[in-house]
Amino acid sequence: MVRAQQFGGNDLNTADVSDLILHVLFIVAIVAEAMTAALAAGRRSMDWVGVFLLGCATALGGGSVRDVLLDHHPLTWVQHPSYLIITGGAALATIAIARIVDHLRRLFLFLDAVGLVLFTIIGCNVATDLGMPFIVVIASGMITGCVGGVIRDILCNDIPLLFRTELYATISVVTGTLYVTGQWIGLDHGVATFTAMAVGLTLRLLALRFGWSMPKFVYTSDLH
Amino acid sequence: MVRAQQFGGNDLNTADVSDLILHVLFIVAIVAEAMTAALAAGRRSMDWVGVFLLGCATALGGGSVRDVLLDHHPLTWVQHPSYLIITGGAALATIAIARIVDHLRRLFLFLDAVGLVLFTIIGCNVATDLGMPFIVVIASGMITGCVGGVIRDILCNDIPLLFRTELYATISVVTGTLYVTGQWIGLDHGVATFTAMAVGLTLRLLALRFGWSMPKFVYTSDLH
Amino acid sequence: MVRAQQFGGNDLNTADVSDLILHVLFIVAIVAEAMTAALAAGRRSMDWVGVFLLGCATALGGGSVRDVLLDHHPLTWVQHPSYLIITGGAALATIAIARIVDHLRRLFLFLDAVGLVLFTIIGCNVATDLGMPFIVVIASGMITGCVGGVIRDILCNDIPLLFRTELYATISVVTGTLYVTGQWIGLDHGVATFTAMAVGLTLRLLALRFGWSMPKFVYTSDLH
Numbered sequence: 001m002v003r004a005q006q007f008g009g010n011d012l013n014t015a016d017v018s019d020l021i022l023h024v025l026f027i028v029a030i031v032a033e034a035m036t037a038a039l040a041a042g043r044r045s046m047d048w049v050g051v052f053l054l055g056c057a058t059a060l061g062g063g064s065v066r067d068v069l070l071d072h073h074p075l076t077w078v079q080h081p082s083y084l085i086i087t088g089g090a091a092l093a094t095i096a097i098a099r100i101v102d103h104l105r106r107l108f109l110f111l112d113a114v115g116l117v118l119f120t121i122i123g124c125n126v127a128t129d130l131g132m133p134f135i136v137v138i139a140s141g142m143i144t145g146c147v148g149g150v151i152r153d154i155l156c157n158d159i160p161l162l163f164r165t166e167l168y169a170t171i172s173v174v175t176g177t178l179y180v181t182g183q184w185i186g187l188d189h190g191v192a193t194f195t196a197m198a199v200g201l202t203l204r205l206l207a208l209r210f211g212w213s214m215p216k217f218v219y220t221s222d223l224h
Numbered sequence: 225m226v227r228a229q230q231f232g233g234n235d236l237n238t239a240d241v242s243d244l245i246l247h248v249l250f251i252v253a254i255v256a257e258a259m260t261a262a263l264a265a266g267r268r269s270m271d272w273v274g275v276f277l278l279g280c281a282t283a284l285g286g287g288s289v290r291d292v293l294l295d296h297h298p299l300t301w302v303q304h305p306s307y308l309i310i311t312g313g314a315a316l317a318t319i320a321i322a323r324i325v326d327h328l329r330r331l332f333l334f335l336d337a338v339g340l341v342l343f344t345i346i347g348c349n350v351a352t353d354l355g356m357p358f359i360v361v362i363a364s365g366m367i368t369g370c371v372g373g374v375i376r377d378i379l380c381n382d383i384p385l386l387f388r389t390e391l392y393a394t395i396s397v398v399t400g401t402l403y404v405t406g407q408w409i410g411l412d413h414g415v416a417t418f419t420a421m422a423v424g425l426t427l428r429l430l431a432l433r434f435g436w437s438m439p440k441f442v443y444t445s446d447l448h
Numbered sequence: 449m450v451r452a453q454q455f456g457g458n459d460l461n462t463a464d465v466s467d468l469i470l471h472v473l474f475i476v477a478i479v480a481e482a483m484t485a486a487l488a489a490g491r492r493s494m495d496w497v498g499v500f501l502l503g504c505a506t507a508l509g510g511g512s513v514r515d516v517l518l519d520h521h522p523l524t525w526v527q528h529p530s531y532l533i534i535t536g537g538a539a540l541a542t543i544a545i546a547r548i549v550d551h552l553r554r555l556f557l558f559l560d561a562v563g564l565v566l567f568t569i570i571g572c573n574v575a576t577d578l579g580m581p582f583i584v585v586i587a588s589g590m591i592t593g594c595v596g597g598v599i600r601d602i603l604c605n606d607i608p609l610l611f612r613t614e615l616y617a618t619i620s621v622v623t624g625t626l627y628v629t630g631q632w633i634g635l636d637h638g639v640a641t642f643t644a645m646a647v648g649l650t651l652r653l654l655a656l657r658f659g660w661s662m663p664k665f666v667y668t669s670d671l672h
Contacts, residue, residue, distance in 0.1 A: 045664050045666045046665060047611070047613060047664045048663055048665060049611070049618060053610070064517065068292055074518075077587075081581050084583055102667075132302065136302050139305070155608060158381065159379070160379060162273070163268075163379065213271065214272045216272075219267055292516055293516065356526065360525075363529070374603075382605065386498065387492075387502060388493070388494055388495060388498060440496075442490060443487060
């Protein structure tokens with residue numbers, strides 16, 4: 001997913017270290033997404049199979065939709081099937097430690113925010129490697145960062161949270177734009193990556209802290 | 225999407241004009257679909273991001289599903305990313321002019337009907353170009369014409385309207401069959417296109433005017 | 449779908465017969481799935497078009513999702529468009545004979561179980577032919593066997609049954625594992641197929657008979 005060549009800088013050692021950090025962050029983020037999805041499954045009294053599957057679909061669904069839309073095969077979990085076990089297993093483990101996960105909600109919101117910006121950058125990278133134009137690169141980042149949660153909400157029979165509240169998609173677009181612009185003006189890949197991630201993460205945490213949200217469009221007359 | 229070579233007739237000038245008309249109609253139709261979707265978003269109090277995304281997904285979702293199922297890449301919006309801006313922008317603009325859009329509901333129902341038959345023909349064309357058999361060509365037209373609305377309804381957490389009321393899918397099948405048959409009996413491409421569109425559009429407007437609908441299958445006993 | 453070369457054994461005649469049996473079973477199973485889906489459509493008062501489409505999507509959706517995720521083209525119904533007519537037609541026929549179908553619910557639950565194990569094995573085969581690793585082969589079997597029902601439930605605006613009750617997915621995983629293991633230890637293809645199907649089918653029928661189900665994860669505190 002976070003392929004070595006994608007994040008390679010000029011200095012090989014620095015590149016190796018930053019690759020390792022990003023790879024560890026990726027695993028932590030998909031685990032956190034799977035565990036948050038497991039709590040959503042528990043609130044709807046799903047069975048253990050549902051918990052496992054919802055964990056996988058939420059953590060890996062965004063990247064899968066991106067790859068299907070951009071014809072980028074094999075999919076992440078097809079190439080790294082262990083991700084299915086890691087995310088499904090993390091979701092199952094959540095059954096045993098649900099109270100703890102819930103008490104650590106601030107930590108999980110933080111990890112979810114890390115996932116959002118990291119997945120966004122991975123998605124931008126995939127589209128850039130495929131030679132896509134700017135708008136598609138940003139869309140690819142947003143799909144990777146946000147669609148997992150949309151799949152979770154559809155499977156839980158909710159209107160996707162993404163469509164109703166949160167600055168989620170907006171922060172993904174800002175992060176992606178910063179990342180692409182950073183590369184375009186000639187920043188080192190690692191510098192562009194970490195700058196975009198830092199800004200996106202800060203924005204997300206500020207949004208959570210101060211309850212920032214997009215204005216709503218409330219309309220009551222019926223067309224049909 | 226409406227590629228020049230697809231709609232080329234014998235007379236180059238006529239072909240150019242009919243291509244231009246179809247291209248303008250295509251843009252008008254995706255804008256109309258996005259604006260109608262925006263009203264649906266407003267009825268569920270989605271935020272601006274939700275309005276933007278629902279507009280894109282509704283207007284461009286049918287063609288995307290078709291392309292993914294038929295392995296026809298790149299997708300329309302990947303090749304023409306401006307369509308994302310046009311449809312998302314039209315959805316956002318609807319927030320400011322919702323009352324006007326709602327008062328023009330007859331116009332929008334008309335444009336929606338134009339979209340249905342035009343998308344159907346575009347979908348048939350894509351499958352024909354790929355050498356697909358007749359049934360798949362018709363299915364491709366129907367997916368292109370109808371699935372955008374299904375995606376909108378799923379994201380709005382409704383049972384798809386397509387499955388419950390309207391002659392939508394039926395009109396798409398009739399339009400596609402006329403179009404394919406017209407080409408098969410050797411009609412000029414432009415003639416086949418406009419004949420199929422005219423019949424489909426007339427049927428749709430008659431269905432709207434007289435409230436035609438398919439019979440329902442109402443069943444109350446429980447299998448499970 | 450059940451291609452001759454996939455199920456070929458050493459003895460050509462035996463292989464031919466077992467291929468024929470599996471092909472007939474496949475048709476019976478997609479018809480049964482489409483008819484069960486039609487009853488679900490009737491319970492939500494869908495119209496005839498909805499019945500037709502829900503029948504197709506339920507019976508053929510699992511294989512389609514598998515093929516899209518694994519980049520395995522053309523899709524089954526693209527290669528065999530008659531399957532669209534068979535499944536959609538079976539769904540429509542159910543409107544006339546709903547009472548009979550409902551009274552034969554035991555038969556349909558049996559045919560649904562046959563479909564589950566057969567689709568699982570077909571899905572495993574597709575992934576094996578593509579040279580996928582073990583976990584992806586099992587996932588491919590499960591997607592083929594179970595996702596049709598998930599699509600049906602999403603289109604009916606329910607939380608997927610797969611996520612809430614039933615041993616469905618579990619039985620698919622057991623069947624797929626037996627089948628792959630059987631081939632790996634050198635069993636004849638036909639023997640591995642029928643052993644896995646027999647065990648999976650028996651498990652499913654026992655689960656139905658004795659009401660076996662996975663434990664549920666019930667969680668009430670709110671994270672958000």
